Amino acid sequence: MTRQERTAWGFVLPVLAIILFVFALPTLLALALSVTDYSIYALADWGALRFVGLGNFADLLTTPLFWRALGNTALFALLGVPMAIGTSLAAALLLHDASVRWKPLWRVLLFAPYVTSVVATAVVWRFLLNTRFGLLNRALDWVGVPPVDWLGDPHASIPAILLFVTWKIFGYNMIVFTAALSAVPHDLMEAARLDGASRWTRFRHVTLPAIGPTLLLAAVMSVAGFLQIFAEPYVMTLGGPAQSTTTVLYFMFDEGFKWWNLGQASAVAFILLLLILALTFVQARIGRRYEWL
Amino acid sequence: MSYEGDYSPMLMPAFTRATGFQVEVQTLPWTAAHEKLLTAQAGDSLPDVFMLPDGWVGEFALIGALAPVIDAALLTGLFPGVSAATGPNGQPYAVPWSVAPQVQYYRRDLLERAGYAAPPEDWDSWRRMGQRLKARAPDNYAFLMLLNWWDTLFTFAGQTGARPLRERDTRGNFRDPHFRDALAFYVSLFRERLAPPALSTEVQDPVAAFAQGYFAVYPYGPTLTLDLHRRAAEIPPALWSTARMPGPQGPGRVSGIAASLCVSARSRRPAAAWSLVRHLTSSASELTYQRLIGTLPARAAAWDTPQLRQPALAAFAEQMRDPTREPMIVEWERIRIEVQLIAERVVRGQLGIDAALVAMDDRVDRLLAKRRALVEAGQLT
Numbered sequence: 001m002t003r004q005e006r007t008a009w010g011f012v013l014p015v016l017a018i019i020l021f022v023f024a025l026p027t028l029l030a031l032a033l034s035v036t037d038y039s040i041y042a043l044a045d046w047g048a049l050r051f052v053g054l055g056n057f058a059d060l061l062t063t064p065l066f067w068r069a070l071g072n073t074a075l076f077a078l079l080g081v082p083m084a085i086g087t088s089l090a091a092a093l094l095l096h097d098a099s100v101r102w103k104p105l106w107r108v109l110l111f112a113p114y115v116t117s118v119v120a121t122a123v124v125w126r127f128l129l130n131t132r133f134g135l136l137n138r139a140l141d142w143v144g145v146p147p148v149d150w151l152g153d154p155h156a157s158i159p160a161i162l163l164f165v166t167w168k169i170f171g172y173n174m175i176v177f178t179a180a181l182s183a184v185p186h187d188l189m190e191a192a193r194l195d196g197a198s199r200w201t202r203f204r205h206v207t208l209p210a211i212g213p214t215l216l217l218a219a220v221m222s223v224a225g226f227l228q229i230f231a232e233p234y235v236m237t238l239g240g241p242a243q244s245t246t247t248v249l250y251f252m253f254d255e256g257f258k259w260w261n262l263g264q265a266s267a268v269a270f271i272l273l274l275l276i277l278a279l280t281f282v283q284a285r286i287g288r289r290y291e292w293l
Numbered sequence: 294m295s296y297e298g299d300y301s302p303m304l305m306p307a308f309t310r311a312t313g314f315q316v317e318v319q320t321l322p323w324t325a326a327h328e329k330l331l332t333a334q335a336g337d338s339l340p341d342v343f344m345l346p347d348g349w350v351g352e353f354a355l356i357g358a359l360a361p362v363i364d365a366a367l368l369t370g371l372f373p374g375v376s377a378a379t380g381p382n383g384q385p386y387a388v389p390w391s392v393a394p395q396v397q398y399y400r401r402d403l404l405e406r407a408g409y410a411a412p413p414e415d416w417d418s419w420r421r422m423g424q425r426l427k428a429r430a431p432d433n434y435a436f437l438m439l440l441n442w443w444d445t446l447f448t449f450a451g452q453t454g455a456r457p458l459r460e461r462d463t464r465g466n467f468r469d470p471h472f473r474d475a476l477a478f479y480v481s482l483f484r485e486r487l488a489p490p491a492l493s494t495e496v497q498d499p500v501a502a503f504a505q506g507y508f509a510v511y512p513y514g515p516t517l518t519l520d521l522h523r524r525a526a527e528i529p530p531a532l533w534s535t536a537r538m539p540g541p542q543g544p545g546r547v548s549g550i551a552a553s554l555c556v557s558a559r560s561r562r563p564a565a566a567w568s569l570v571r572h573l574t575s576s577a578s579e580l581t582y583q584r585l586i587g588t589l590p591a592r593a594a595a596w597d598t599p600q601l602r603q604p605a606l607a608a609f610a611e612q613m614r615d616p617t618r619e620p621m622i623v624e625w626e627r628i629r630i631e632v633q634l635i636a637e638r639v640v641r642g643q644l645g646i647d648a649a650l651v652a653m654d655d656r657v658d659r660l661l662a663k664r665r666a667l668v669e670a671g672q673l674t
Contacts, residue, residue, distance in 0.1 A: 258327060
């Protein structure tokens, strides 16, 4: 090993050690837990612990709530990712326009929800979404739409939470997109305009390819984020009504930390890890095809 | 937890004066207390003394978190009907502190206008009262029973004499006709739109809604009296009163969340911990607490004082003599929550009553699988 290599290892080792201790080791331990029936009885007496092989996984596949949680999570991701990224991109494009004044002020205002506390904003949003005197229903009433029981109707609860989540997180990707947009080559844009390309064609053929890699990054992060959505349903609806906002992570939290069935909860965590890995892999493949990576 | 936790620093100066021990108090919200305490036990960081609702004592005793109550004097002089929660071996592990049977709070003015001086005591007349209230104010409701809280359903079940578990508490017994009656009655109140199908997260301020007459009857425990007194400007004391919960043929046993004090098995200062328990559960402290936050004393001596002869407390005193006996098993807390989840689906029309009872038994049997195996192996009684 050369001196240079030794120095390099010296810099990398602390980080590697931390990754090993806070990521690799816990993952392995969780895998070990997931093949046992670790429950509160094992907390009382290790003698009650048994090896159950893939029993937890088989058990999960026959648990209706697990499937519903998967379905709810999929719905959150399917609706939420386009909603969040679309809003971010739209806001970034608006802010990017040369005619907009006080850009820094707008950026701060739109970014602010991202850095406020989830619990505090959830309380405010619960009031906004209140069926009887919420502002949202007032506004709907104004345009003649009957009141929606946002957080009490199992069909409206996911859209209601998504409204809140989108408002909360779009500022982050908006900033990322703003940075990407400023890197779109000006001369290309000018050339397209001179050639008579419409607004949409310029967006589709000049802007989009230029911000492609950023878009991919945002998509990967958003998908992973929405698959792990937990805090918002936890503070807004406690997983209800009729478990319509119980997500996979919420299910895992209940099993593991509320009822101490850590064996079962680790199995859930593992399935979720595999799901996220698989989806990220697919996204990476798509990105590579468009030469964004 | 909750008000007990928020206000207990006010009970400490007297203790510190008498014994010289400083006490540090932390308060937990009810919704997160169970998991926080379990995690504390796993991480060996439980406080010396902590409050537990009776239903959790068996569970925490099983995992070895609690020290048994050795001083028998702590368990004497309790109000009739109150007894110490025990662990799996039948030994007492907790000293009863306050009792919180469910009663109904009702709006006297609204009931009077519907022709009632007090709520009727049997289910059918109670529901009829609800229909009359609803007919007078179709936009409002007669009852408020939050759909993610199990207490009212289990109060109804307790009154029918239903035994929710069977075979040494290793299997669900929800197909029992008694429980079916209770569930059918509970669901009918929502079907007839006498109660709003709302979760606790939707009714952000029940006291304000009660004051506005959004509902006329609210089954709840004694701590609501504190909220009502605090907000007397919105709802003057003359407008509300309390009564026992109705039963199929008249009042009976109801569920409630009685609180006990426990000492951690790994406390490094057991003597000081027990003296704190003795101080907090003395009738003087319990009376102070009643005045501060409305919890009801578990000591019989406290009930002989004029402070507890208010008319609004009479319903509680009567109800306290008639508590339900609930299974003291680890899974009970979860069983109630999951049964309530299935009941919620019936209320929302996603499931029929009989299908729901089958689903409850299935779910509970699965939750009890581990316990069943341990009982069959003789490792657990």
